[in-house]
Amino acid sequence: MHRAGSIRALVALLALTLSACAGGPRLPAPPPQTFDRAEIERGAGLARLGDCQGCHTTEDGVAYAGGRPLQTPFGTLYATNITPDPKTGLGRYSRDAFVRAMRRGVRADGAQLYPGFPYDHFAYADDADISALYAFLMTRRPIQQTPPPNRLIPPANIRGAVAIWKALFFHPGPPVTPDPADERARGAYLVESLGHCGACHTPHNFLGAEQTKKPLDGGYQEGWYAPPLNALSPASVPWTPERLERYFRTGLDRDHAAAAGPMSAVVRELSKASEADLHAMAVYLAEVMRPAPAGQGRPALVDRAEAAARAHPQGASLYAGACAACHEPGAQMMAEGRPPLPLGTPLHEADPRDTLQIILKGLTPPLGGAGPYMPAFASSLTDGQVAEIAAYVQARYSDRPAWSNLTAAVAKARQAGEGAS
Amino acid sequence: MTIVINVNGADHSVDAAPDTPLLYVLRDDLALNGAKFGCGLGQCGACTVQVDGQAAYSCLLPVAAAQGRRIRTVEGLGTVENPGLLQKAFETEQAAQCGYCIAGMIMRAQALLDANPRPTEAQIRAHMQPNLCRCGTHMRILRAVRRAAGLPVEAA
Numbered sequence: 001m002h003r004a005g006s007i008r009a010l011v012a013l014l015a016l017t018l019s020a021c022a023g024g025p026r027l028p029a030p031p032p033q034t035f036d037r038a039e040i041e042r043g044a045g046l047a048r049l050g051d052c053q054g055c056h057t058t059e060d061g062v063a064y065a066g067g068r069p070l071q072t073p074f075g076t077l078y079a080t081n082i083t084p085d086p087k088t089g090l091g092r093y094s095r096d097a098f099v100r101a102m103r104r105g106v107r108a109d110g111a112q113l114y115p116g117f118p119y120d121h122f123a124y125a126d127d128a129d130i131s132a133l134y135a136f137l138m139t140r141r142p143i144q145q146t147p148p149p150n151r152l153i154p155p156a157n158i159r160g161a162v163a164i165w166k167a168l169f170f171h172p173g174p175p176v177t178p179d180p181a182d183e184r185a186r187g188a189y190l191v192e193s194l195g196h197c198g199a200c201h202t203p204h205n206f207l208g209a210e211q212t213k214k215p216l217d218g219g220y221q222e223g224w225y226a227p228p229l230n231a232l233s234p235a236s237v238p239w240t241p242e243r244l245e246r247y248f249r250t251g252l253d254r255d256h257a258a259a260a261g262p263m264s265a266v267v268r269e270l271s272k273a274s275e276a277d278l279h280a281m282a283v284y285l286a287e288v289m290r291p292a293p294a295g296q297g298r299p300a301l302v303d304r305a306e307a308a309a310r311a312h313p314q315g316a317s318l319y320a321g322a323c324a325a326c327h328e329p330g331a332q333m334m335a336e337g338r339p340p341l342p343l344g345t346p347l348h349e350a351d352p353r354d355t356l357q358i359i360l361k362g363l364t365p366p367l368g369g370a371g372p373y374m375p376a377f378a379s380s381l382t383d384g385q386v387a388e389i390a391a392y393v394q395a396r397y398s399d400r401p402a403w404s405n406l407t408a409a410v411a412k413a414r415q416a417g418e419g420a421s
Numbered sequence: 422m423t424i425v426i427n428v429n430g431a432d433h434s435v436d437a438a439p440d441t442p443l444l445y446v447l448r449d450d451l452a453l454n455g456a457k458f459g460c461g462l463g464q465c466g467a468c469t470v471q472v473d474g475q476a477a478y479s480c481l482l483p484v485a486a487a488q489g490r491r492i493r494t495v496e497g498l499g500t501v502e503n504p505g506l507l508q509k510a511f512e513t514e515q516a517a518q519c520g521y522c523i524a525g526m527i528m529r530a531q532a533l534l535d536a537n538p539r540p541t542e543a544q545i546r547a548h549m550q551p552n553l554c555r556c557g558t559h560m561r562i563l564r565a566v567r568r569a570a571g572l573p574v575e576a577a
Contacts, residue, residue, distance in 0.1 A: 060543075314485075320440035321483025325462055375463030375551070380477030385486050 021160030023106030023113075029086070030094035035135035042274075043136025046129055049273035049281075050194040051266045052137075055079040055116075065089075065143040070116050071222055072208060075152035077116040085142035098134045099127070103175065105166070112162035114150070115170070120210060121196035123172035129194060169209035187284025190277055191216075191229075200226035200262060216288075218349075223416025224261035225351045233289040234348040234400075236299055244282035248273075251371060254337045255298075257345045258372035260358055268366055301342040301397075303329065308396035315392025318385055322377065323393070338372065342397040352390055352403040356413040359386050383410040426487050428453065429497030439485030444468045446484045447494060455495035455524040459553075466552030469525035470494050476532040476551075495524040498531065507531055510569035511562070518556035526552050530566045542567075542576050 047053075056079045058067045066081035066089075081089040090098065097108040105119035106112060113119065122130075155161045176193065178185035191197050200221040202210045211217075218228035227234055237255040246252075251259035251267035259267040270278070309316035319327075326333045327341050334340050341347060346354035360378040365371030377386065387406035394403060403409070425434050426443075428451060435450045442461075447453045447470070459467030461480050468480040471493035499505030504512065507527055517523045526549070533540055533548040540548070545566050554562065564574045 317439040317485055318483050321442055321486070322481045325481070373464060375478055375481060377481075379475035380472050380482050381486060 021112065021163035022110040023104065023163070023166075024100065024110050026110045027094055027097040027100065027108050029092035029108075030097075033138070035139055039132050039135045040139050041136075043132035043134070045272075045274035045277065046133050046194055047136050048269045048271075049190060049277055050133075050196060051269040052082065053269055054262075054265050056082050062141075062143050062145070064137065064140055065145045067145065067147040069148075072116060072152075074156040074208065075150065077114055077150050077152070078147040079116075080147055081143065081145050082137055083140045083143045084138045085144045088144050088146045089142060090137060091142060093134075093138075095131065095134050098137075099130050102130050102133075103172070105162070105170070112159050112166075114156075114159075114162060115165060115208065118196040118199045120170055120172060121193055121198065124176045124189070124193040126175050126177040126189075126193075128177075133194075165207060165209070169205075169207070183280045184284050184287065186277070187280035187282070190281050191284055195281060197229060201229045220353075221262050223353065223413060224263075224357055225349055225353050226263070227345060227349055227354075228289075229285055230288050231290055234350075235290070235345055236343050236348060239286050239289050241279070241282040241286045244286050245278055248278045248282065252337065254334075254339050255343050257339055258363055260354070260363055261361075264363070264366075264371075301329075301340060302399055303342060304396055308392050311395050312388060312392040314385075315388035315390075318381070318389050319392050322381070323389065326374075327393075341393060344397070347394055347398040348400055350400070352394070352406060352409050353413055353416075355390050355394070356386060356406075356410050357416075359389060360410070360413060378414065383407050383414070386410045424484055424488055426484065426492060427490070428492045429494060430491075435484070437484050440483045442480050443470070443482040443484050443487045443492070444479035447479060447492075453494050453496050456528075457521055457524060459521070459525075464553075465522070466525045466529060467522050469528045469552060471528055471532050471535075474532065474535055476529040493528070493531075495527050498527065507534065507565070507569040510565040514561045514565040514568060514574070516558055516561040516565040518554075518558050522552060522554045522556075526554065526562050530562075530569070533566075534570055539570060539572070542572075545570075 053063055055068055055070055056064050056066050061067055064082045066079045068079045070077045070079060083089040084091045086092050093101065093108045100106050101108070101113060102119060102122040102125060104123070105115060105117060150157070176189050178189040180186070198210055198216055201216045201219055203214050203217055203219045205211055216229040217232055219226050233239070235256055239256070243253050243255070247256070247259070248267065249271045251264060251271070325331065329340060346358060358374065359381070360376060362374040362376035363372050365373055381389070384407050387410050390403065390406055394400070422439060423434055423436055424439065425432055426446070427433075428447070433451055435446050437446055437450065444456055444458060447456055456470055456479050457467040458480060459465035463478040463481045466478065468478055469476050470479045471477070472482065472487065473490050495508070499508050507530060511517065511523060511527060516526075529549060529552050533545065537544065545563060549562070549566070563576065567576070568574050
């Protein structure tokens with residue numbers, strides 16, 4: 001009894017100490033300010049490149065007004081309102097306060113920001129780019145809207161605890177200003193800083209921090225696997241800068257995949273970024289992903305139909321009825337630029353979850369927009385049936401080691417899909 | 422091979438290849454012609470039926486995958502003489518023009534109302550989104566769904 005009491009006191013003391021762990025002093029609100037039109041436009045391109053909307057806008061909400069849930073292993077974070085509303089948004093953020101939030105993860109009032117906001121990447125953004133982003137955000141229509149309160153498990157629910165997380169994992173280098181004449185350097189800089197590709201494509205440790213020794217080695221996000229964007233890329237056909245740039249613009253490449261899951265929302269914004277910036281990122285990423293082997297054309301398409309049918313007869317029959325009309329070699333869809341399954345990146349990933357998520361959820365074009373479509377099978381096929389199909393298509397179209405425990409993986413993929421959009 | 426499927430509460434034994442789409446079996450073997458063949462690719466929804474209570478494209482459901490599951494078609498909701506609540510609402514609102522999409526529309530709407538008898542307007546629209554109507558009677562279809570749900574027929 002006495003012991004429990006002292007533990008409670010200790011916890012309370014710890015909570016009190018942590019809640020006092022501010023990230024810095026309160027910074028005053030800015031005086032009225034004006035912005036240069038060209039700078040605002042540059043900021044607009046960068047906001048799209050970084051897909052600020054991806055988190056800071058709800059499905060049917062006003063742009064940048066916040067409120068979208070982000071599922072994390074520690075609970076749900078709700079993105080903040082980044083319109084210039086003085087009460088509920090960034091209205092009282094001076095440029096300096098905005099720079100500090102971006103690079104250090106500290107609010108204008110001095111409180112800590114959760115690292116769901118990827119300041120571990122934005123720390124590298126250069127002054128001119130952050131200023132342009134600031135100019136863009138401060139000239140949006142102010143929307144008065146407070147996001148729902150975060151629902152996090154202890155001790156993550158104590159904002160000051162972020163100080164401990166930062167002490168452990170947040171040691172960014174100085175901001176980078178790439179040589180404007182060096183396209184590759186600009187690309188590397190954008191991927192690392194405002195693009196924050198690593199927020200999904202780099203593996204995370206058990207406390208949600210990026211494993212900085214494995215940059216872009218592939219990571220997990222909202223029930224999906226974000227494949228490696230380096231020499232570990234599972235793509236059968238090497239990416240070229242031209243192909244990557246087109247993928248950024250359209251979310252589709254006939255030798256790899258259609259953007260799906262969290263990436264489909266990213267592409268919707270990315271496609272509106274500046275041409276020069278997208279080109280720079282494409283040049284850099286194509287170089288760091290597996291380069292094209294010299295003197296080799298397109299690889300032969302793997303298709304082991306008979307062996308796969310022998311190994312997975314039920315999967316073969318389900319595939320014939322449910323998938324073949326679109327995916328069988330020679331089907332009309334491939335003539336329209338969709339990737340044939342043997343080239344589909346998900347089948348070559350070590351983890352089956354992208355394949356399973358795509359079968360379960362299908363692909364949905366943006367509301368009112370055009371884009372690749374696939375019907376969802378979550379309601380018509382059981383876990384066992386989805387697993388059979390996945391086993392069959394992998395055996396037929398990929399030469400990678402067979403996935404295991406697929407039925408359990410389907411059940412897990414279904415759960416991961418709930419609550420997330 | 423012989424496959425047993427349960428449609429509208431009754432077991433039917435059919436002789437079909439396991440990869441035959443359920444739609445073909447419903448129409449050709451069981452003479453249940455409500456569900457229609459539209460695109461055959463799961464894009465239009467004319468073939469929609471309920472599988473274990475959920476709306477599913479019967480053109481992309483191999484009959485073997487339907488074994489042991491409860492299939493419900495528009496014929497299971499009522500008859501011409503004695504139409505079901507939702508069918509009656511579609512009739513009252515004159516929601517059909519050419520009628521090709523309607524069985525699918527009704528079955529998708531039924532799946533919603535079974536799970537959620539008083540849906541919001543946003544829920545109705547999001548749920549009905551996969552099914553297409555080439556004649557453009559969507560507003561009447563929405564009115565029919567609202568009517569069946571006991572909601573004001575005109576959108577709030």
